[in-house]
Amino acid sequence: MNVILLEPEIPQNTGNIGRTCCATGTKLHLIEPMGFRINEKNLKRAGMDYWDDLDVTIYDSFKDFMDQHPGIKIWMATTKAPHRYTDVEFGPDDYIMFGKESAGIPEEILVDNEDTCIRIPMNPEIRSLNLANSVAIVLYEALRQNDFHGMQMEGHLHRLQWKE
Template sequence: MSIHVVLFQPEIPANTGNISRTCLGTGATLHLIHPLGFSIDDRMVKRAGLDYWKDVAIKEHSSLDDLYAEYPAGSYYYIENFGSRHFTDVDFSNPEEDIFFVFGRETSGIPTELLAGKEEQCLRIPMTDSIRSLNLSNTAAIIIYEALRQQGFPEMT
């Protein structure tokens, strides 16, 4: 089973850097959907990813459709604060499954037209109504580690 983190048109370089570090530490692949709101050579990305940046498995795609075409058998989950299910309600333990967690832009999320017909794959993390959303890099870490917990933390010490 492979875990994939998909950032749809990310805008904040430090979030992408932090997520890249989490991906490396968990064996997840990071997918970046263009256009990006920064250059991946940006010092803020590399600073957040520290000296690990060069070791992260990163793939870039021009669109979500390009990602879907490259991984047609993947299981895609869209992380949004209006998701129809909690992230803990999904079974991520199938060792044969490639799981893709898709996260939207920090300011506006995933465009609703891209989610049409995918409502059952929209997941959310429970939180109070005192904030609009959690930080993107924190959210990615929560979701990745839930999937790994269900798998028994394979190849991790």
């Protein structure tokens, strides 16, 4: 799986998303301009010690990204989408794009990709969810549809011996 952040603005969100990407084996693509520097302390703090293990690439622009990845399938998460994220079929190599916190994905990009625009249902009075939460919701649905390929599927309790 691949997550694209188009012009992210808040370093803590990007750090949290980076941690989620590490936990899921997902590649993160960051598209400039960003509202922070990649070496910012808040970004690393939110990503904890996982940031150094993150598979991340930074692009100068959306055009630069598209030039480097021709023919890919991009699902575009937006509140303006006609389809729910649970109603589409994600492939194992698909890309899921999220826009910047203050404005989302620009409408000129969305109108050219309406068939792959997806939304997370929510109350109509709310403008949007937190970016890191939105990424986690959609990414885990995509991973679920692909049987969580390559992920640890079971945990084990450490049973304590209780003394009487």
